[in-house]
Amino acid sequence: MQRFLFFLGKGGVGKTTLSASLAEYLASEGKRVYISSLDPAHNLYDYFQQPPAEGVTEVRKGLYIEECSVEGHIRRLLEETSRRMKDTYRYLTVLNLEGMFDLLKHTPGMEEYGFISAIDEIYRRRSGLAEHLIVDMPPTGLSLRIFSMPLTTHRWIDSLVSLRRKILSRRREITHIKGRSYFGDAVAVDDEDDPVLRELSVEYRRAVEIEGLLKDRELSARVLVMNYDELSLKEAMLIIKDLKALHISVDYIVCNKAGLGRVDEKNLDELKDLSGDSIWVDIPYYGDVTTPREYALEIGEALCSMMNQ
Numbered sequence: 001m002q003r004f005l006f007f008l009g010k011g012g013v014g015k016t017t018l019s020a021s022l023a024e025y026l027a028s029e030g031k032r033v034y035i036s037s038l039d040p041a042h043n044l045y046d047y048f049q050q051p052p053a054e055g056v057t058e059v060r061k062g063l064y065i066e067e068c069s070v071e072g073h074i075r076r077l078l079e080e081t082s083r084r085m086k087d088t089y090r091y092l093t094v095l096n097l098e099g100m101f102d103l104l105k106h107t108p109g110m111e112e113y114g115f116i117s118a119i120d121e122i123y124r125r126r127s128g129l130a131e132h133l134i135v136d137m138p139p140t141g142l143s144l145r146i147f148s149m150p151l152t153t154h155r156w157i158d159s160l161v162s163l164r165r166k167i168l169s170r171r172r173e174i175t176h177i178k179g180r181s182y183f184g185d186a187v188a189v190d191d192e193d194d195p196v197l198r199e200l201s202v203e204y205r206r207a208v209e210i211e212g213l214l215k216d217r218e219l220s221a222r223v224l225v226m227n228y229d230e231l232s233l234k235e236a237m238l239i240i241k242d243l244k245a246l247h248i249s250v251d252y253i254v255c256n257k258a259g260l261g262r263v264d265e266k267n268l269d270e271l272k273d274l275s276g277d278s279i280w281v282d283i284p285y286y287g288d289v290t291t292p293r294e295y296a297l298e299i300g301e302a303l304c305s306m307m308n309q
């Protein structure tokens with residue numbers, strides 16, 4: 001079983017139920033498990049009947065849960081960026097980024113960047129807690145944008161680096177004519193002295209690392225949850241196609257609430273063709289209980305054996 005598991009799928013198909021059941025089962029087997037919800041409409045605390053808390057809560061021995069606040073990540077990201085920009089552009093005396101926070105918070109892409117920062121934190125800061133790290137992902141559209149983010153970031157950084165190199169080269173041309181003192185010591189003219197290029201290379205490395213985490217099939221797996229209904233099946237197709245375009249695999253497909261509803265066989269075959277070598281499993285619909293949590297260990301065991309095939 002891969003160490004990091006990302007649960008994806010249409011709203012209401014059972015992502016939280018299945019990811020939490022797997023976590024409970026693994027913990028019952030004596031493993032240390034961390035589960036996090038990135039869904040803005042959190043319900044992990046409800047599932048585990050816990051009061052909301054900040055940070056990580058150990059619900060029982062070896063089982064850690066956390067609901068990530070993307071807002072908090074965006075705020076910290078902007079504060080950190082502001083601090084680093086002030087360090088980098090020390091020669092600019094008026095740089096009032098705090099005054100622009102409200103505007104920056106709503107910049108396109110910022111929300112996705114907040115999610116990437118949350119995933120980055122799980123990777124760096126929570127890995128030591130547990131052997132298995134499970135992430136209950138947000139609704140499909142947002143999840144797909146999160147998965148595409150590292151690639152977009154690469155491309156952006158590539159363009160910014162070449163733009164920055166052009167600026168530095170112009171500065172060098174000017175120093176040939178006017179002398180090095182023209183810019184003063186605080187302004188870099190060579191690539192290796194430039195703090196902006198350094199910042200860009202830090203961001204580049206971070207994007208490469210997160211991309212590895214999101215797509216490396218040995219380190220992580222993507223678990224797609226669907227039901228036997230046409231809408232969730234169509235959404236499953238969309239997810240597989242979009243991830244494929246990013247060269248990201250869907251490793252497991254879980255048909256949850258099996259026995260409830262049905263789909264056109266033709267569409268199901270099409271999905272099977274599209275999914276290639278993904279491993280499939282059915283989880284039954286537990287209609288006889290008020291909550292499928294009563295079957296958590298059974299569900300978790302079925303998922304675990306699918307993943308250990």
Ligand SMILES: Nc1ncnc2c1ncn2[C@@H]1O[C@H](COP(=O)(O)OP(=O)(O)OP(=O)(O)O)[C@@H](O)[C@H]1O
Pocket residue numbers: 009010011012013014015016017018039256257258283284285286287291292
């Ligand atoms: N196998 C199952 N049998 C019976 N009920 C189930 C099963 N799986 C999930 N449910 C129920 O379906 C509902 C939706 O499940 P859940 O909240 O896990 O879905 P979700 O994909 O996390 O939804 P959201 O997108 O809203 O976060 C819940 O009421 C849950 O108890």
Ligand SMILES: [Mg+2]
Pocket residue numbers: 015016017039043136
């Ligand atoms: Mg959920």
